[in-house]
Amino acid sequence: MLYRIFLALLCLLPSTAMAETVADLYQASALVTGTEEPERGRGFRIALGDVVVKLTGDTALERDDRLTGLIARAPEFVVSYSYEDRMKGIPVHDEQGTRERPHILTVNFDAGSLNREIAALGIRRWSEDRPVVAVWLAIAAANGNYVLSAEGPAGYGQRAVLTETAARRGLPVRLPAQEHSTIGYDDVANRKPSVFRASAAGTDAFLLGTLRPGGDGYWEIEWTFRHGGQETLWRMRRVTFDRALKSGIDTAVGLLRAMPPSKP
Numbered sequence: 158m159l160y161r162i163f164l165a166l167l168c169l170l171p172s173t174a175m176a177e178t179v180a181d182l183y184q185a186s187a188l189v190t191g192t193e194e195p196e197r198g199r200g201f202r203i204a205l206g207d208v209v210v211k212l213t214g215d216t217a218l219e220r221d222d223r224l225t226g227l228i229a230r231a232p233e234f235v236v237s238y239s240y241e242d243r244m245k246g247i248p249v250h251d252e253q254g255t256r257e258r259p260h261i262l263t264v265n266f267d268a269g270s271l272n273r274e275i276a277a278l279g280i281r282r283w284s285e286d287r288p289v290v291a292v293w294l295a296i297a298a299a300n301g302n303y304v305l306s307a308e309g310p311a312g313y314g315q316r317a318v319l320t321e322t323a324a325r326r327g328l329p330v331r332l333p334a335q336e337h338s339t340i341g342y343d344d345v346a347n348r349k350p351s352v353f354r355a356s357a358a359g360t361d362a363f364l365l366g367t368l369r370p371g372g373d374g375y376w377e378i379e380w381t382f383r384h385g386g387q388e389t390l391w392r393m394r395r396v397t398f399d400r401a402l403k404s405g406i407d408t409a410v411g412l413l414r415a416m417p418p419s420k421p
Contacts, residue, residue: 176286176361177329182212183271185325186263192240200262201231201238208266209275211327214283214414216407223278234266234274283414288361288384289329290409292319293353294402295345297369302342307332315368318399322406328413330406331360348381364409366402371395380405385416 187203189196205228210218218224243259275282294305296312305312305319316332323330333340344352346367353363362384371377377394378401389412393401 176284177289179285179287179327179329182285182327183208183266183268184263185211186261188243189260189262190257192260197238197262198232201235201264202228204262204264205231205234205266207325208271209280211325212271212275212282213280214326214410215280216326216411218280223280227274227278234271236265236267238262238264283327287327287329288413289331289359290323290362290364290384290413291331291333291353291360292364292366292405293333293340293345294319294366294368294405295342297342297367304340304342304345305332306335309335315398315402318402319406322403326406326410328406328410330364362409362413364405366405368398368401376401378402378404380408382409382412384413387416 185204185207187200187207189200206219206224209224209227210216239262241261241263243261272282292305294312294315296303296305296315298311303311305315307316319330319332340352345365348365353365362382365381365383367379369377371394373395375395376398377392377396379392380390382389382405389408391404391408393404396404
């Protein structure tokens, strides 16, 4: 795998900031087995880790020892939680089946308490008013190249990875509407700024990706992120497509978090 990032200045017209207030910053979900302990506690810890990253925009905190004590105390910050049975509609045949059914555990944490804990650890929160990112992903496929849209059967898996990762990170994103046929694969692959500027009303930044098969079941991707007069490019090779796509969202979050807010 080759992973390269370099930064270059881009001459762009000033854009109007269209920040969006992100809801549910203190809510996260985790996949658990059954609805009892110790799985519930494990789910609380996973959800709290996701919430801290979503609040801060700092994905490195997933590996930060400062959070160990806080995550261990996850139940203290829980306000409410609920379960969704992933196998609802499928009859339960025995007690073991009940215990082992997969559930989505959704947890809401107390904002005030969690904010105080994060501040005490010296960790900075990211504003809840966040830039809206327009995402164009060009996908090379055996049956033809295309640009991923917000709906439609093509690229279902890729769309799910992008939107779910963005929601998990608290990043507002916009995919083009299916009928938006003015932007094609070559436009994205060639990174033509004038094309995207005219089609990105209501957004603050562009995230452009070109995803191609890399052989042996792997993929390669080239990303370009444009915001605030800067352009960042990076490439990944021989990775799974979900890892390739997650890198786009996570890198964009890290760059936006480090930048001063845009001015209208």
